[in-house]
Amino acid sequence: MPDLLVDLETPQNEAPLYQRIADSIRADVLAGRLRRGERVPSTRTLAKELDVNRNTVAQAYEQLVAEGFLEGKHGSGTYVARELPQANFNVKSGLRTQQKLRRVALANSPVPPAFYHRVLQAENPAPVPGVDIDMRLGAPDISAFPLRQWRRIVGNQLLVARRDRMNYGSAYGLQELREQIAAYLGRARGIDCGYRNVLVTSGSQQGLWLAASLLVGEGDAVMVEDPGYLGARSIFSALGARQLPIPVDDAGADAAVVARNLAEGLQPKLLHLTPSHQYPTGVTLSAARRMEMLELAAEHGFMIVEDDYDSEFRYEGRPVRALAGIDGADSVIYVGSFSKVMYPSLRVGYVVAPEWLIEAMVGLRWHIDFMPPMLESAALAQFIEEGHFERHLRRMRTLYAEKRAAFNDILQQNLPAALPQPVPAGGMKMMLNVPSHLTRQDAYQKAMEAGVRVYDQSACYFEQEQAPNRLTIGFTALPIEKVKEAAHRLVRAWT
Amino acid sequence: MPDLLVDLETPQNEAPLYQRIADSIRADVLAGRLRRGERVPSTRTLAKELDVNRNTVAQAYEQLVAEGFLEGKHGSGTYVARELPQANFNVKSGLRTQQKLRRVALANSPVPPAFYHRVLQAENPAPVPGVDIDMRLGAPDISAFPLRQWRRIVGNQLLVARRDRMNYGSAYGLQELREQIAAYLGRARGIDCGYRNVLVTSGSQQGLWLAASLLVGEGDAVMVEDPGYLGARSIFSALGARQLPIPVDDAGADAAVVARNLAEGLQPKLLHLTPSHQYPTGVTLSAARRMEMLELAAEHGFMIVEDDYDSEFRYEGRPVRALAGIDGADSVIYVGSFSKVMYPSLRVGYVVAPEWLIEAMVGLRWHIDFMPPMLESAALAQFIEEGHFERHLRRMRTLYAEKRAAFNDILQQNLPAALPQPVPAGGMKMMLNVPSHLTRQDAYQKAMEAGVRVYDQSACYFEQEQAPNRLTIGFTALPIEKVKEAAHRLVRAWT
Numbered sequence: 001m002p003d004l005l006v007d008l009e010t011p012q013n014e015a016p017l018y019q020r021i022a023d024s025i026r027a028d029v030l031a032g033r034l035r036r037g038e039r040v041p042s043t044r045t046l047a048k049e050l051d052v053n054r055n056t057v058a059q060a061y062e063q064l065v066a067e068g069f070l071e072g073k074h075g076s077g078t079y080v081a082r083e084l085p086q087a088n089f090n091v092k093s094g095l096r097t098q099q100k101l102r103r104v105a106l107a108n109s110p111v112p113p114a115f116y117h118r119v120l121q122a123e124n125p126a127p128v129p130g131v132d133i134d135m136r137l138g139a140p141d142i143s144a145f146p147l148r149q150w151r152r153i154v155g156n157q158l159l160v161a162r163r164d165r166m167n168y169g170s171a172y173g174l175q176e177l178r179e180q181i182a183a184y185l186g187r188a189r190g191i192d193c194g195y196r197n198v199l200v201t202s203g204s205q206q207g208l209w210l211a212a213s214l215l216v217g218e219g220d221a222v223m224v225e226d227p228g229y230l231g232a233r234s235i236f237s238a239l240g241a242r243q244l245p246i247p248v249d250d251a252g253a254d255a256a257v258v259a260r261n262l263a264e265g266l267q268p269k270l271l272h273l274t275p276s277h278q279y280p281t282g283v284t285l286s287a288a289r290r291m292e293m294l295e296l297a298a299e300h301g302f303m304i305v306e307d308d309y310d311s312e313f314r315y316e317g318r319p320v321r322a323l324a325g326i327d328g329a330d331s332v333i334y335v336g337s338f339s340k341v342m343y344p345s346l347r348v349g350y351v352v353a354p355e356w357l358i359e360a361m362v363g364l365r366w367h368i369d370f371m372p373p374m375l376e377s378a379a380l381a382q383f384i385e386e387g388h389f390e391r392h393l394r395r396m397r398t399l400y401a402e403k404r405a406a407f408n409d410i411l412q413q414n415l416p417a418a419l420p421q422p423v424p425a426g427g428m429k430m431m432l433n434v435p436s437h438l439t440r441q442d443a444y445q446k447a448m449e450a451g452v453r454v455y456d457q458s459a460c461y462f463e464q465e466q467a468p469n470r471l472t473i474g475f476t477a478l479p480i481e482k483v484k485e486a487a488h489r490l491v492r493a494w495t
Numbered sequence: 496m497p498d499l500l501v502d503l504e505t506p507q508n509e510a511p512l513y514q515r516i517a518d519s520i521r522a523d524v525l526a527g528r529l530r531r532g533e534r535v536p537s538t539r540t541l542a543k544e545l546d547v548n549r550n551t552v553a554q555a556y557e558q559l560v561a562e563g564f565l566e567g568k569h570g571s572g573t574y575v576a577r578e579l580p581q582a583n584f585n586v587k588s589g590l591r592t593q594q595k596l597r598r599v600a601l602a603n604s605p606v607p608p609a610f611y612h613r614v615l616q617a618e619n620p621a622p623v624p625g626v627d628i629d630m631r632l633g634a635p636d637i638s639a640f641p642l643r644q645w646r647r648i649v650g651n652q653l654l655v656a657r658r659d660r661m662n663y664g665s666a667y668g669l670q671e672l673r674e675q676i677a678a679y680l681g682r683a684r685g686i687d688c689g690y691r692n693v694l695v696t697s698g699s700q701q702g703l704w705l706a707a708s709l710l711v712g713e714g715d716a717v718m719v720e721d722p723g724y725l726g727a728r729s730i731f732s733a734l735g736a737r738q739l740p741i742p743v744d745d746a747g748a749d750a751a752v753v754a755r756n757l758a759e760g761l762q763p764k765l766l767h768l769t770p771s772h773q774y775p776t777g778v779t780l781s782a783a784r785r786m787e788m789l790e791l792a793a794e795h796g797f798m799i800v801e802d803d804y805d806s807e808f809r810y811e812g813r814p815v816r817a818l819a820g821i822d823g824a825d826s827v828i829y830v831g832s833f834s835k836v837m838y839p840s841l842r843v844g845y846v847v848a849p850e851w852l853i854e855a856m857v858g859l860r861w862h863i864d865f866m867p868p869m870l871e872s873a874a875l876a877q878f879i880e881e882g883h884f885e886r887h888l889r890r891m892r893t894l895y896a897e898k899r900a901a902f903n904d905i906l907q908q909n910l911p912a913a914l915p916q917p918v919p920a921g922g923m924k925m926m927l928n929v930p931s932h933l934t935r936q937d938a939y940q941k942a943m944e945a946g947v948r949v950y951d952q953s954a955c956y957f958e959q960e961q962a963p964n965r966l967t968i969g970f971t972a973l974p975i976e977k978v979k980e981a982a983h984r985l986v987r988a989w990t
Contacts, residue, residue: 015682023685030786030821066812068782083783094824097796101764102851105709111858116666119861123663142661151653154870158646166637166838168618171611187510190518202697206864214600234862269596287563288578291525301592317561326525329589343661345869356597363606366614367729368863369701373871374840375649 018059029069029080037082110238133486134453137429139477140340144399149388157378165374171366173200176381181350184384190325197352199361200372204337204349209235210361211333216241221268225253227460229279232272245462252278252285255292262300271304275323276311280457280472281431282424290323298329305333310340312393314426315401330354341393348376403475403483410487429474435494440469443494450493452486513554524564524575532577605733628981629948632924634972635835639894644883652873660869666861668695672876676845679879685820692847694856695867699832699844704730705856706828711736716763720748722955724774727767740957747773747780750787757795766799770818771806775952775967776926777919785818793824800828805835807888809921810896825849836888843871898970898978905982924969930989935964938989945988947981
């Protein structure tokens with residue numbers, strides 16, 4: 001059995017010696033190099049051959065006997081088990097079927113690998129030589145996050161960790177956190193709900209997915225903003241929904257188009273809206289349209305998904321009251337997230353919805369991943385309860401307002417045509433008008449050459465070719481000096 | 496506007512005064528108590544009427560103007576906006592459609608609310624007077640978890656938290672953790688894989704769900720153990736799969752039945768196995784059957800899901816090598832979890848699979864919740880790398896072995912017929928034979944009357960009526976004195 005020696009010498013093999021011996025013998029059995037019923041050397045012989053302790057070999061044999069690869073016959077040594085089927089692992093007949101399975105799996109994946117790799121690259125772009133300012137979209141200023149405070153609270157939760165907090169818990173999420181979310185939404189967004197209306201999710205994407213999966217089937221109509229949020233569009237596509245575009249103007253998604261669709265007999269299951277800051281334009285849905293949308297939903301019995309992904313950041317006036325805070329007909333599914341106001345890798349979001357929908361969602365949630373992790377939930381509940389959360393929020397609102405003002409002032413003075421009119425009152429990013437002498441591609445190129453990474457969101461439009469001549473920048477993540485520097489460079493590049 | 500006064504006095508209203516005023520006016524507009532175009536009192540008048548500062552009222556009006564509910568006319572006061580549609584929130588016409596939506600949502604939920612509430616109750620049973628020993632299934636001994644160590648590492652991860660750790664990351668999971676998992680599985684389970692074969696999931700349930708969702712469609716055949724794990728069965732049911740039961744005997748799932756099904760032309764997409772400790776019987780799949788299963792999969796091109804949920808706890812001999820460590824045909828999807836070896840509410844699991852499947856899974860994963868939370872992943876990677884994880888595992892293996900031995904010794908001496916033959920070599924629970932003079936229901940009742948909560952897993956059998964006369968106990972979570980006490984009480988109750 002010289003093969004053993006080869007294996008023992010493989011330097012990266014970290015396993016204990018007896019296990020490496022067992023592995024090698026097993027491999028010989030599997031490959032047919034040791035036949036069924038064949039006698040293997042005595043522990044003494046093999047130990048001598050390998051220059052190891054006899055106990056080590058005995059341990060290896062015990063392991064293989066326990067696994068059923070070897071059998072000891074009383075008084076007559078150790079044999080390869082007779083009852084093992086003939087090893088035959090080079091079978092080719094199954095390969096074609098497996099190839100079919102591969103195709104099935106890829107076809108069933110809503111997001112093809114190539115697309116996901118583009119997403120991953122877009123979210124963590126490879127550094128481009130000379131591009132030193134990345135105006136990343138939707139990225140909070142993590143350097144301003146009260147990490148010490150958060151660390152204290154997380155540590156505190158582990159200190160007081162109780163058995164019931166470490167075992168399996170509820171798929172609804174931790175009740176304290178549900179209560180804190182309900183109370184916060186009452187204070188901040190005018191939403192009158194109790195913890196029974198709140199489901200804690202793994203980010204807002206899970207909330208969208210849960211709601212859509214339950215309500216939307218193959219061929220169902222869904223109304224979505226145009227331009228709109230691709231994360232939601234991807235979910236509706238995967239469900240086989242028919243997506244009806246609702247155009248967006250300066251007052252947000254056009255309720256008249258929703259009404260016209262309904263009048264034409266198109267009964268949607270859902271209407272997906274981003275009322276606070278429309279994604280990606282930043283427009284706020286007007287009060288009149290809010291009421292129209294709610295009335296249409298109540299009259300026609302469809303649900304509105306209010307995707308309130310960064311409503312907390314409003315720089316002029318107070319945040320506008322959520323649809324879920326006005327609705328009187330249980331028509332709104334409110335989807336929120338702590339990704340922007342805490343940090344994205346926290347992965348805590350929530351859905352506020354009528355109880356019947358929460359009840360249907362919790363079953364699906366349990367089915368796919370049982371429950372959210374406890375530590376973040378418990379720490380977040382304490383963080384909100386002790387007031388740190390809203391204090392942090394206020395600080396970030398001021399900080400982002402300063403960055404936004406600094407950026408806008410420079411553009412206002414030097415390239416006013418680039419600023420949208422009106423400038424969105426909130427959010428973490430802004431679509432800039434590309435000067436008319438440039439194409440979007442040229443303007444993108446010039447910005448990158450000036451060392452500023454900007455973003456092209458034309459893919460958010462149904463008719464990408466007809467997307468307006470705009471590029472998007474995020475102003476929240478960078479230090480204010482960098483934001484100013486970026487504005488100056490863009491002015492120079494685009495003038 | 497006397498309604499305002501009512502609202503201001505609502506004691507639990509925490510919102511700032513100006514907002515409560517705005518809320519009240521908005522409510523009046525929405526309810527039609529204030530008509531479109533109607534003039535509202537001047538800020539001075541209303542302030543006097545409410546006995547509040549005039550600025551407070553002005554702030555409320557500003558808010559409502561920003562929201563579009565009021566409009567200021569230059570020099571002539573403030574009016575309810577004319578362009579608002581007539582409020583009409585008592586519409587009944589949509590209710591019937593919404594009722595239909597409710598039914599759709601409930602029908603689409605794979606787990607009906609009533610069922611989920613039973614699950615929740617089973618996992619967190621309400622205390623029954625007199626029942627002071629709960630032999631909970633699959634619950635680790637959390638009091639032995641090295642919480643101080645873990646807390647130090649979690650805190651350390653937050654201390655060194657880097658920007659790229661707090662922003663959006665990869666849907667594959669943190670690369671360091673994938674590497675640590677791959678290395679650990681090489682050491683502990685003989686699985687030869689790299690980090691590219693590892694997807695970090697939110698518990699093993701998510702791994703099962705991802706794999707099944709991609710590979711199994713309506714009407715497809717899936718082979719499952721009988722008795723078997725209901726968490727997997729529920730996923731296959733929801734996908735509309737045809738589930739073929741594979742009976743389990745003392746050598747685990749019967750490969751001959753798999754072969755017979757295949758010979759009859761039944762081509763499954765998946766075979767779900769729990770080879771280390773069959774769920775719920777605890778039987779280990781024999782080496783011969785392991786090889787047969789792998790050969791059948793390779794020949795026929797189906798995939799084996801190796802659900803290795805608590806393989807780490809083996810008390811006699813070393814853990815048997817995983818199927819994924821023998822497979823030579825890329826036929827195995829290995830699903831693992833840290834729920835049993837760390838603690839359940841951590842929510843970290845993993846899938847090891849051929850790269851083509853990992854690539855298909857990562858897209859679906861991104862689609863449903865973007866990525867796992869970072870903190871647990873980063874801390875766990877460090878916990879494994881520094882050796883704490885395997886040290887903890889060894890300690891738990893010894894501890895659970897002691898508890899198991901204590902329990903079994905008492906039964907062996909006093910009620911040997913209750914012990915299964917052979918006693919399973921691993922796992923966290925055990926099925927006991929109910930003495931022949933008792934029915935399962937009677938034995939359950941007598942155990943509860945003796946203050947010991949035992950579990951009836953007959954639902955794991957396809958033909959529940961034909962389930963053998965057994966009840967299940969978990970021996971891992973309780974202190975050893977309680978385990979002994981439970982054994983004594985069961986002996987008394989069942990003799």
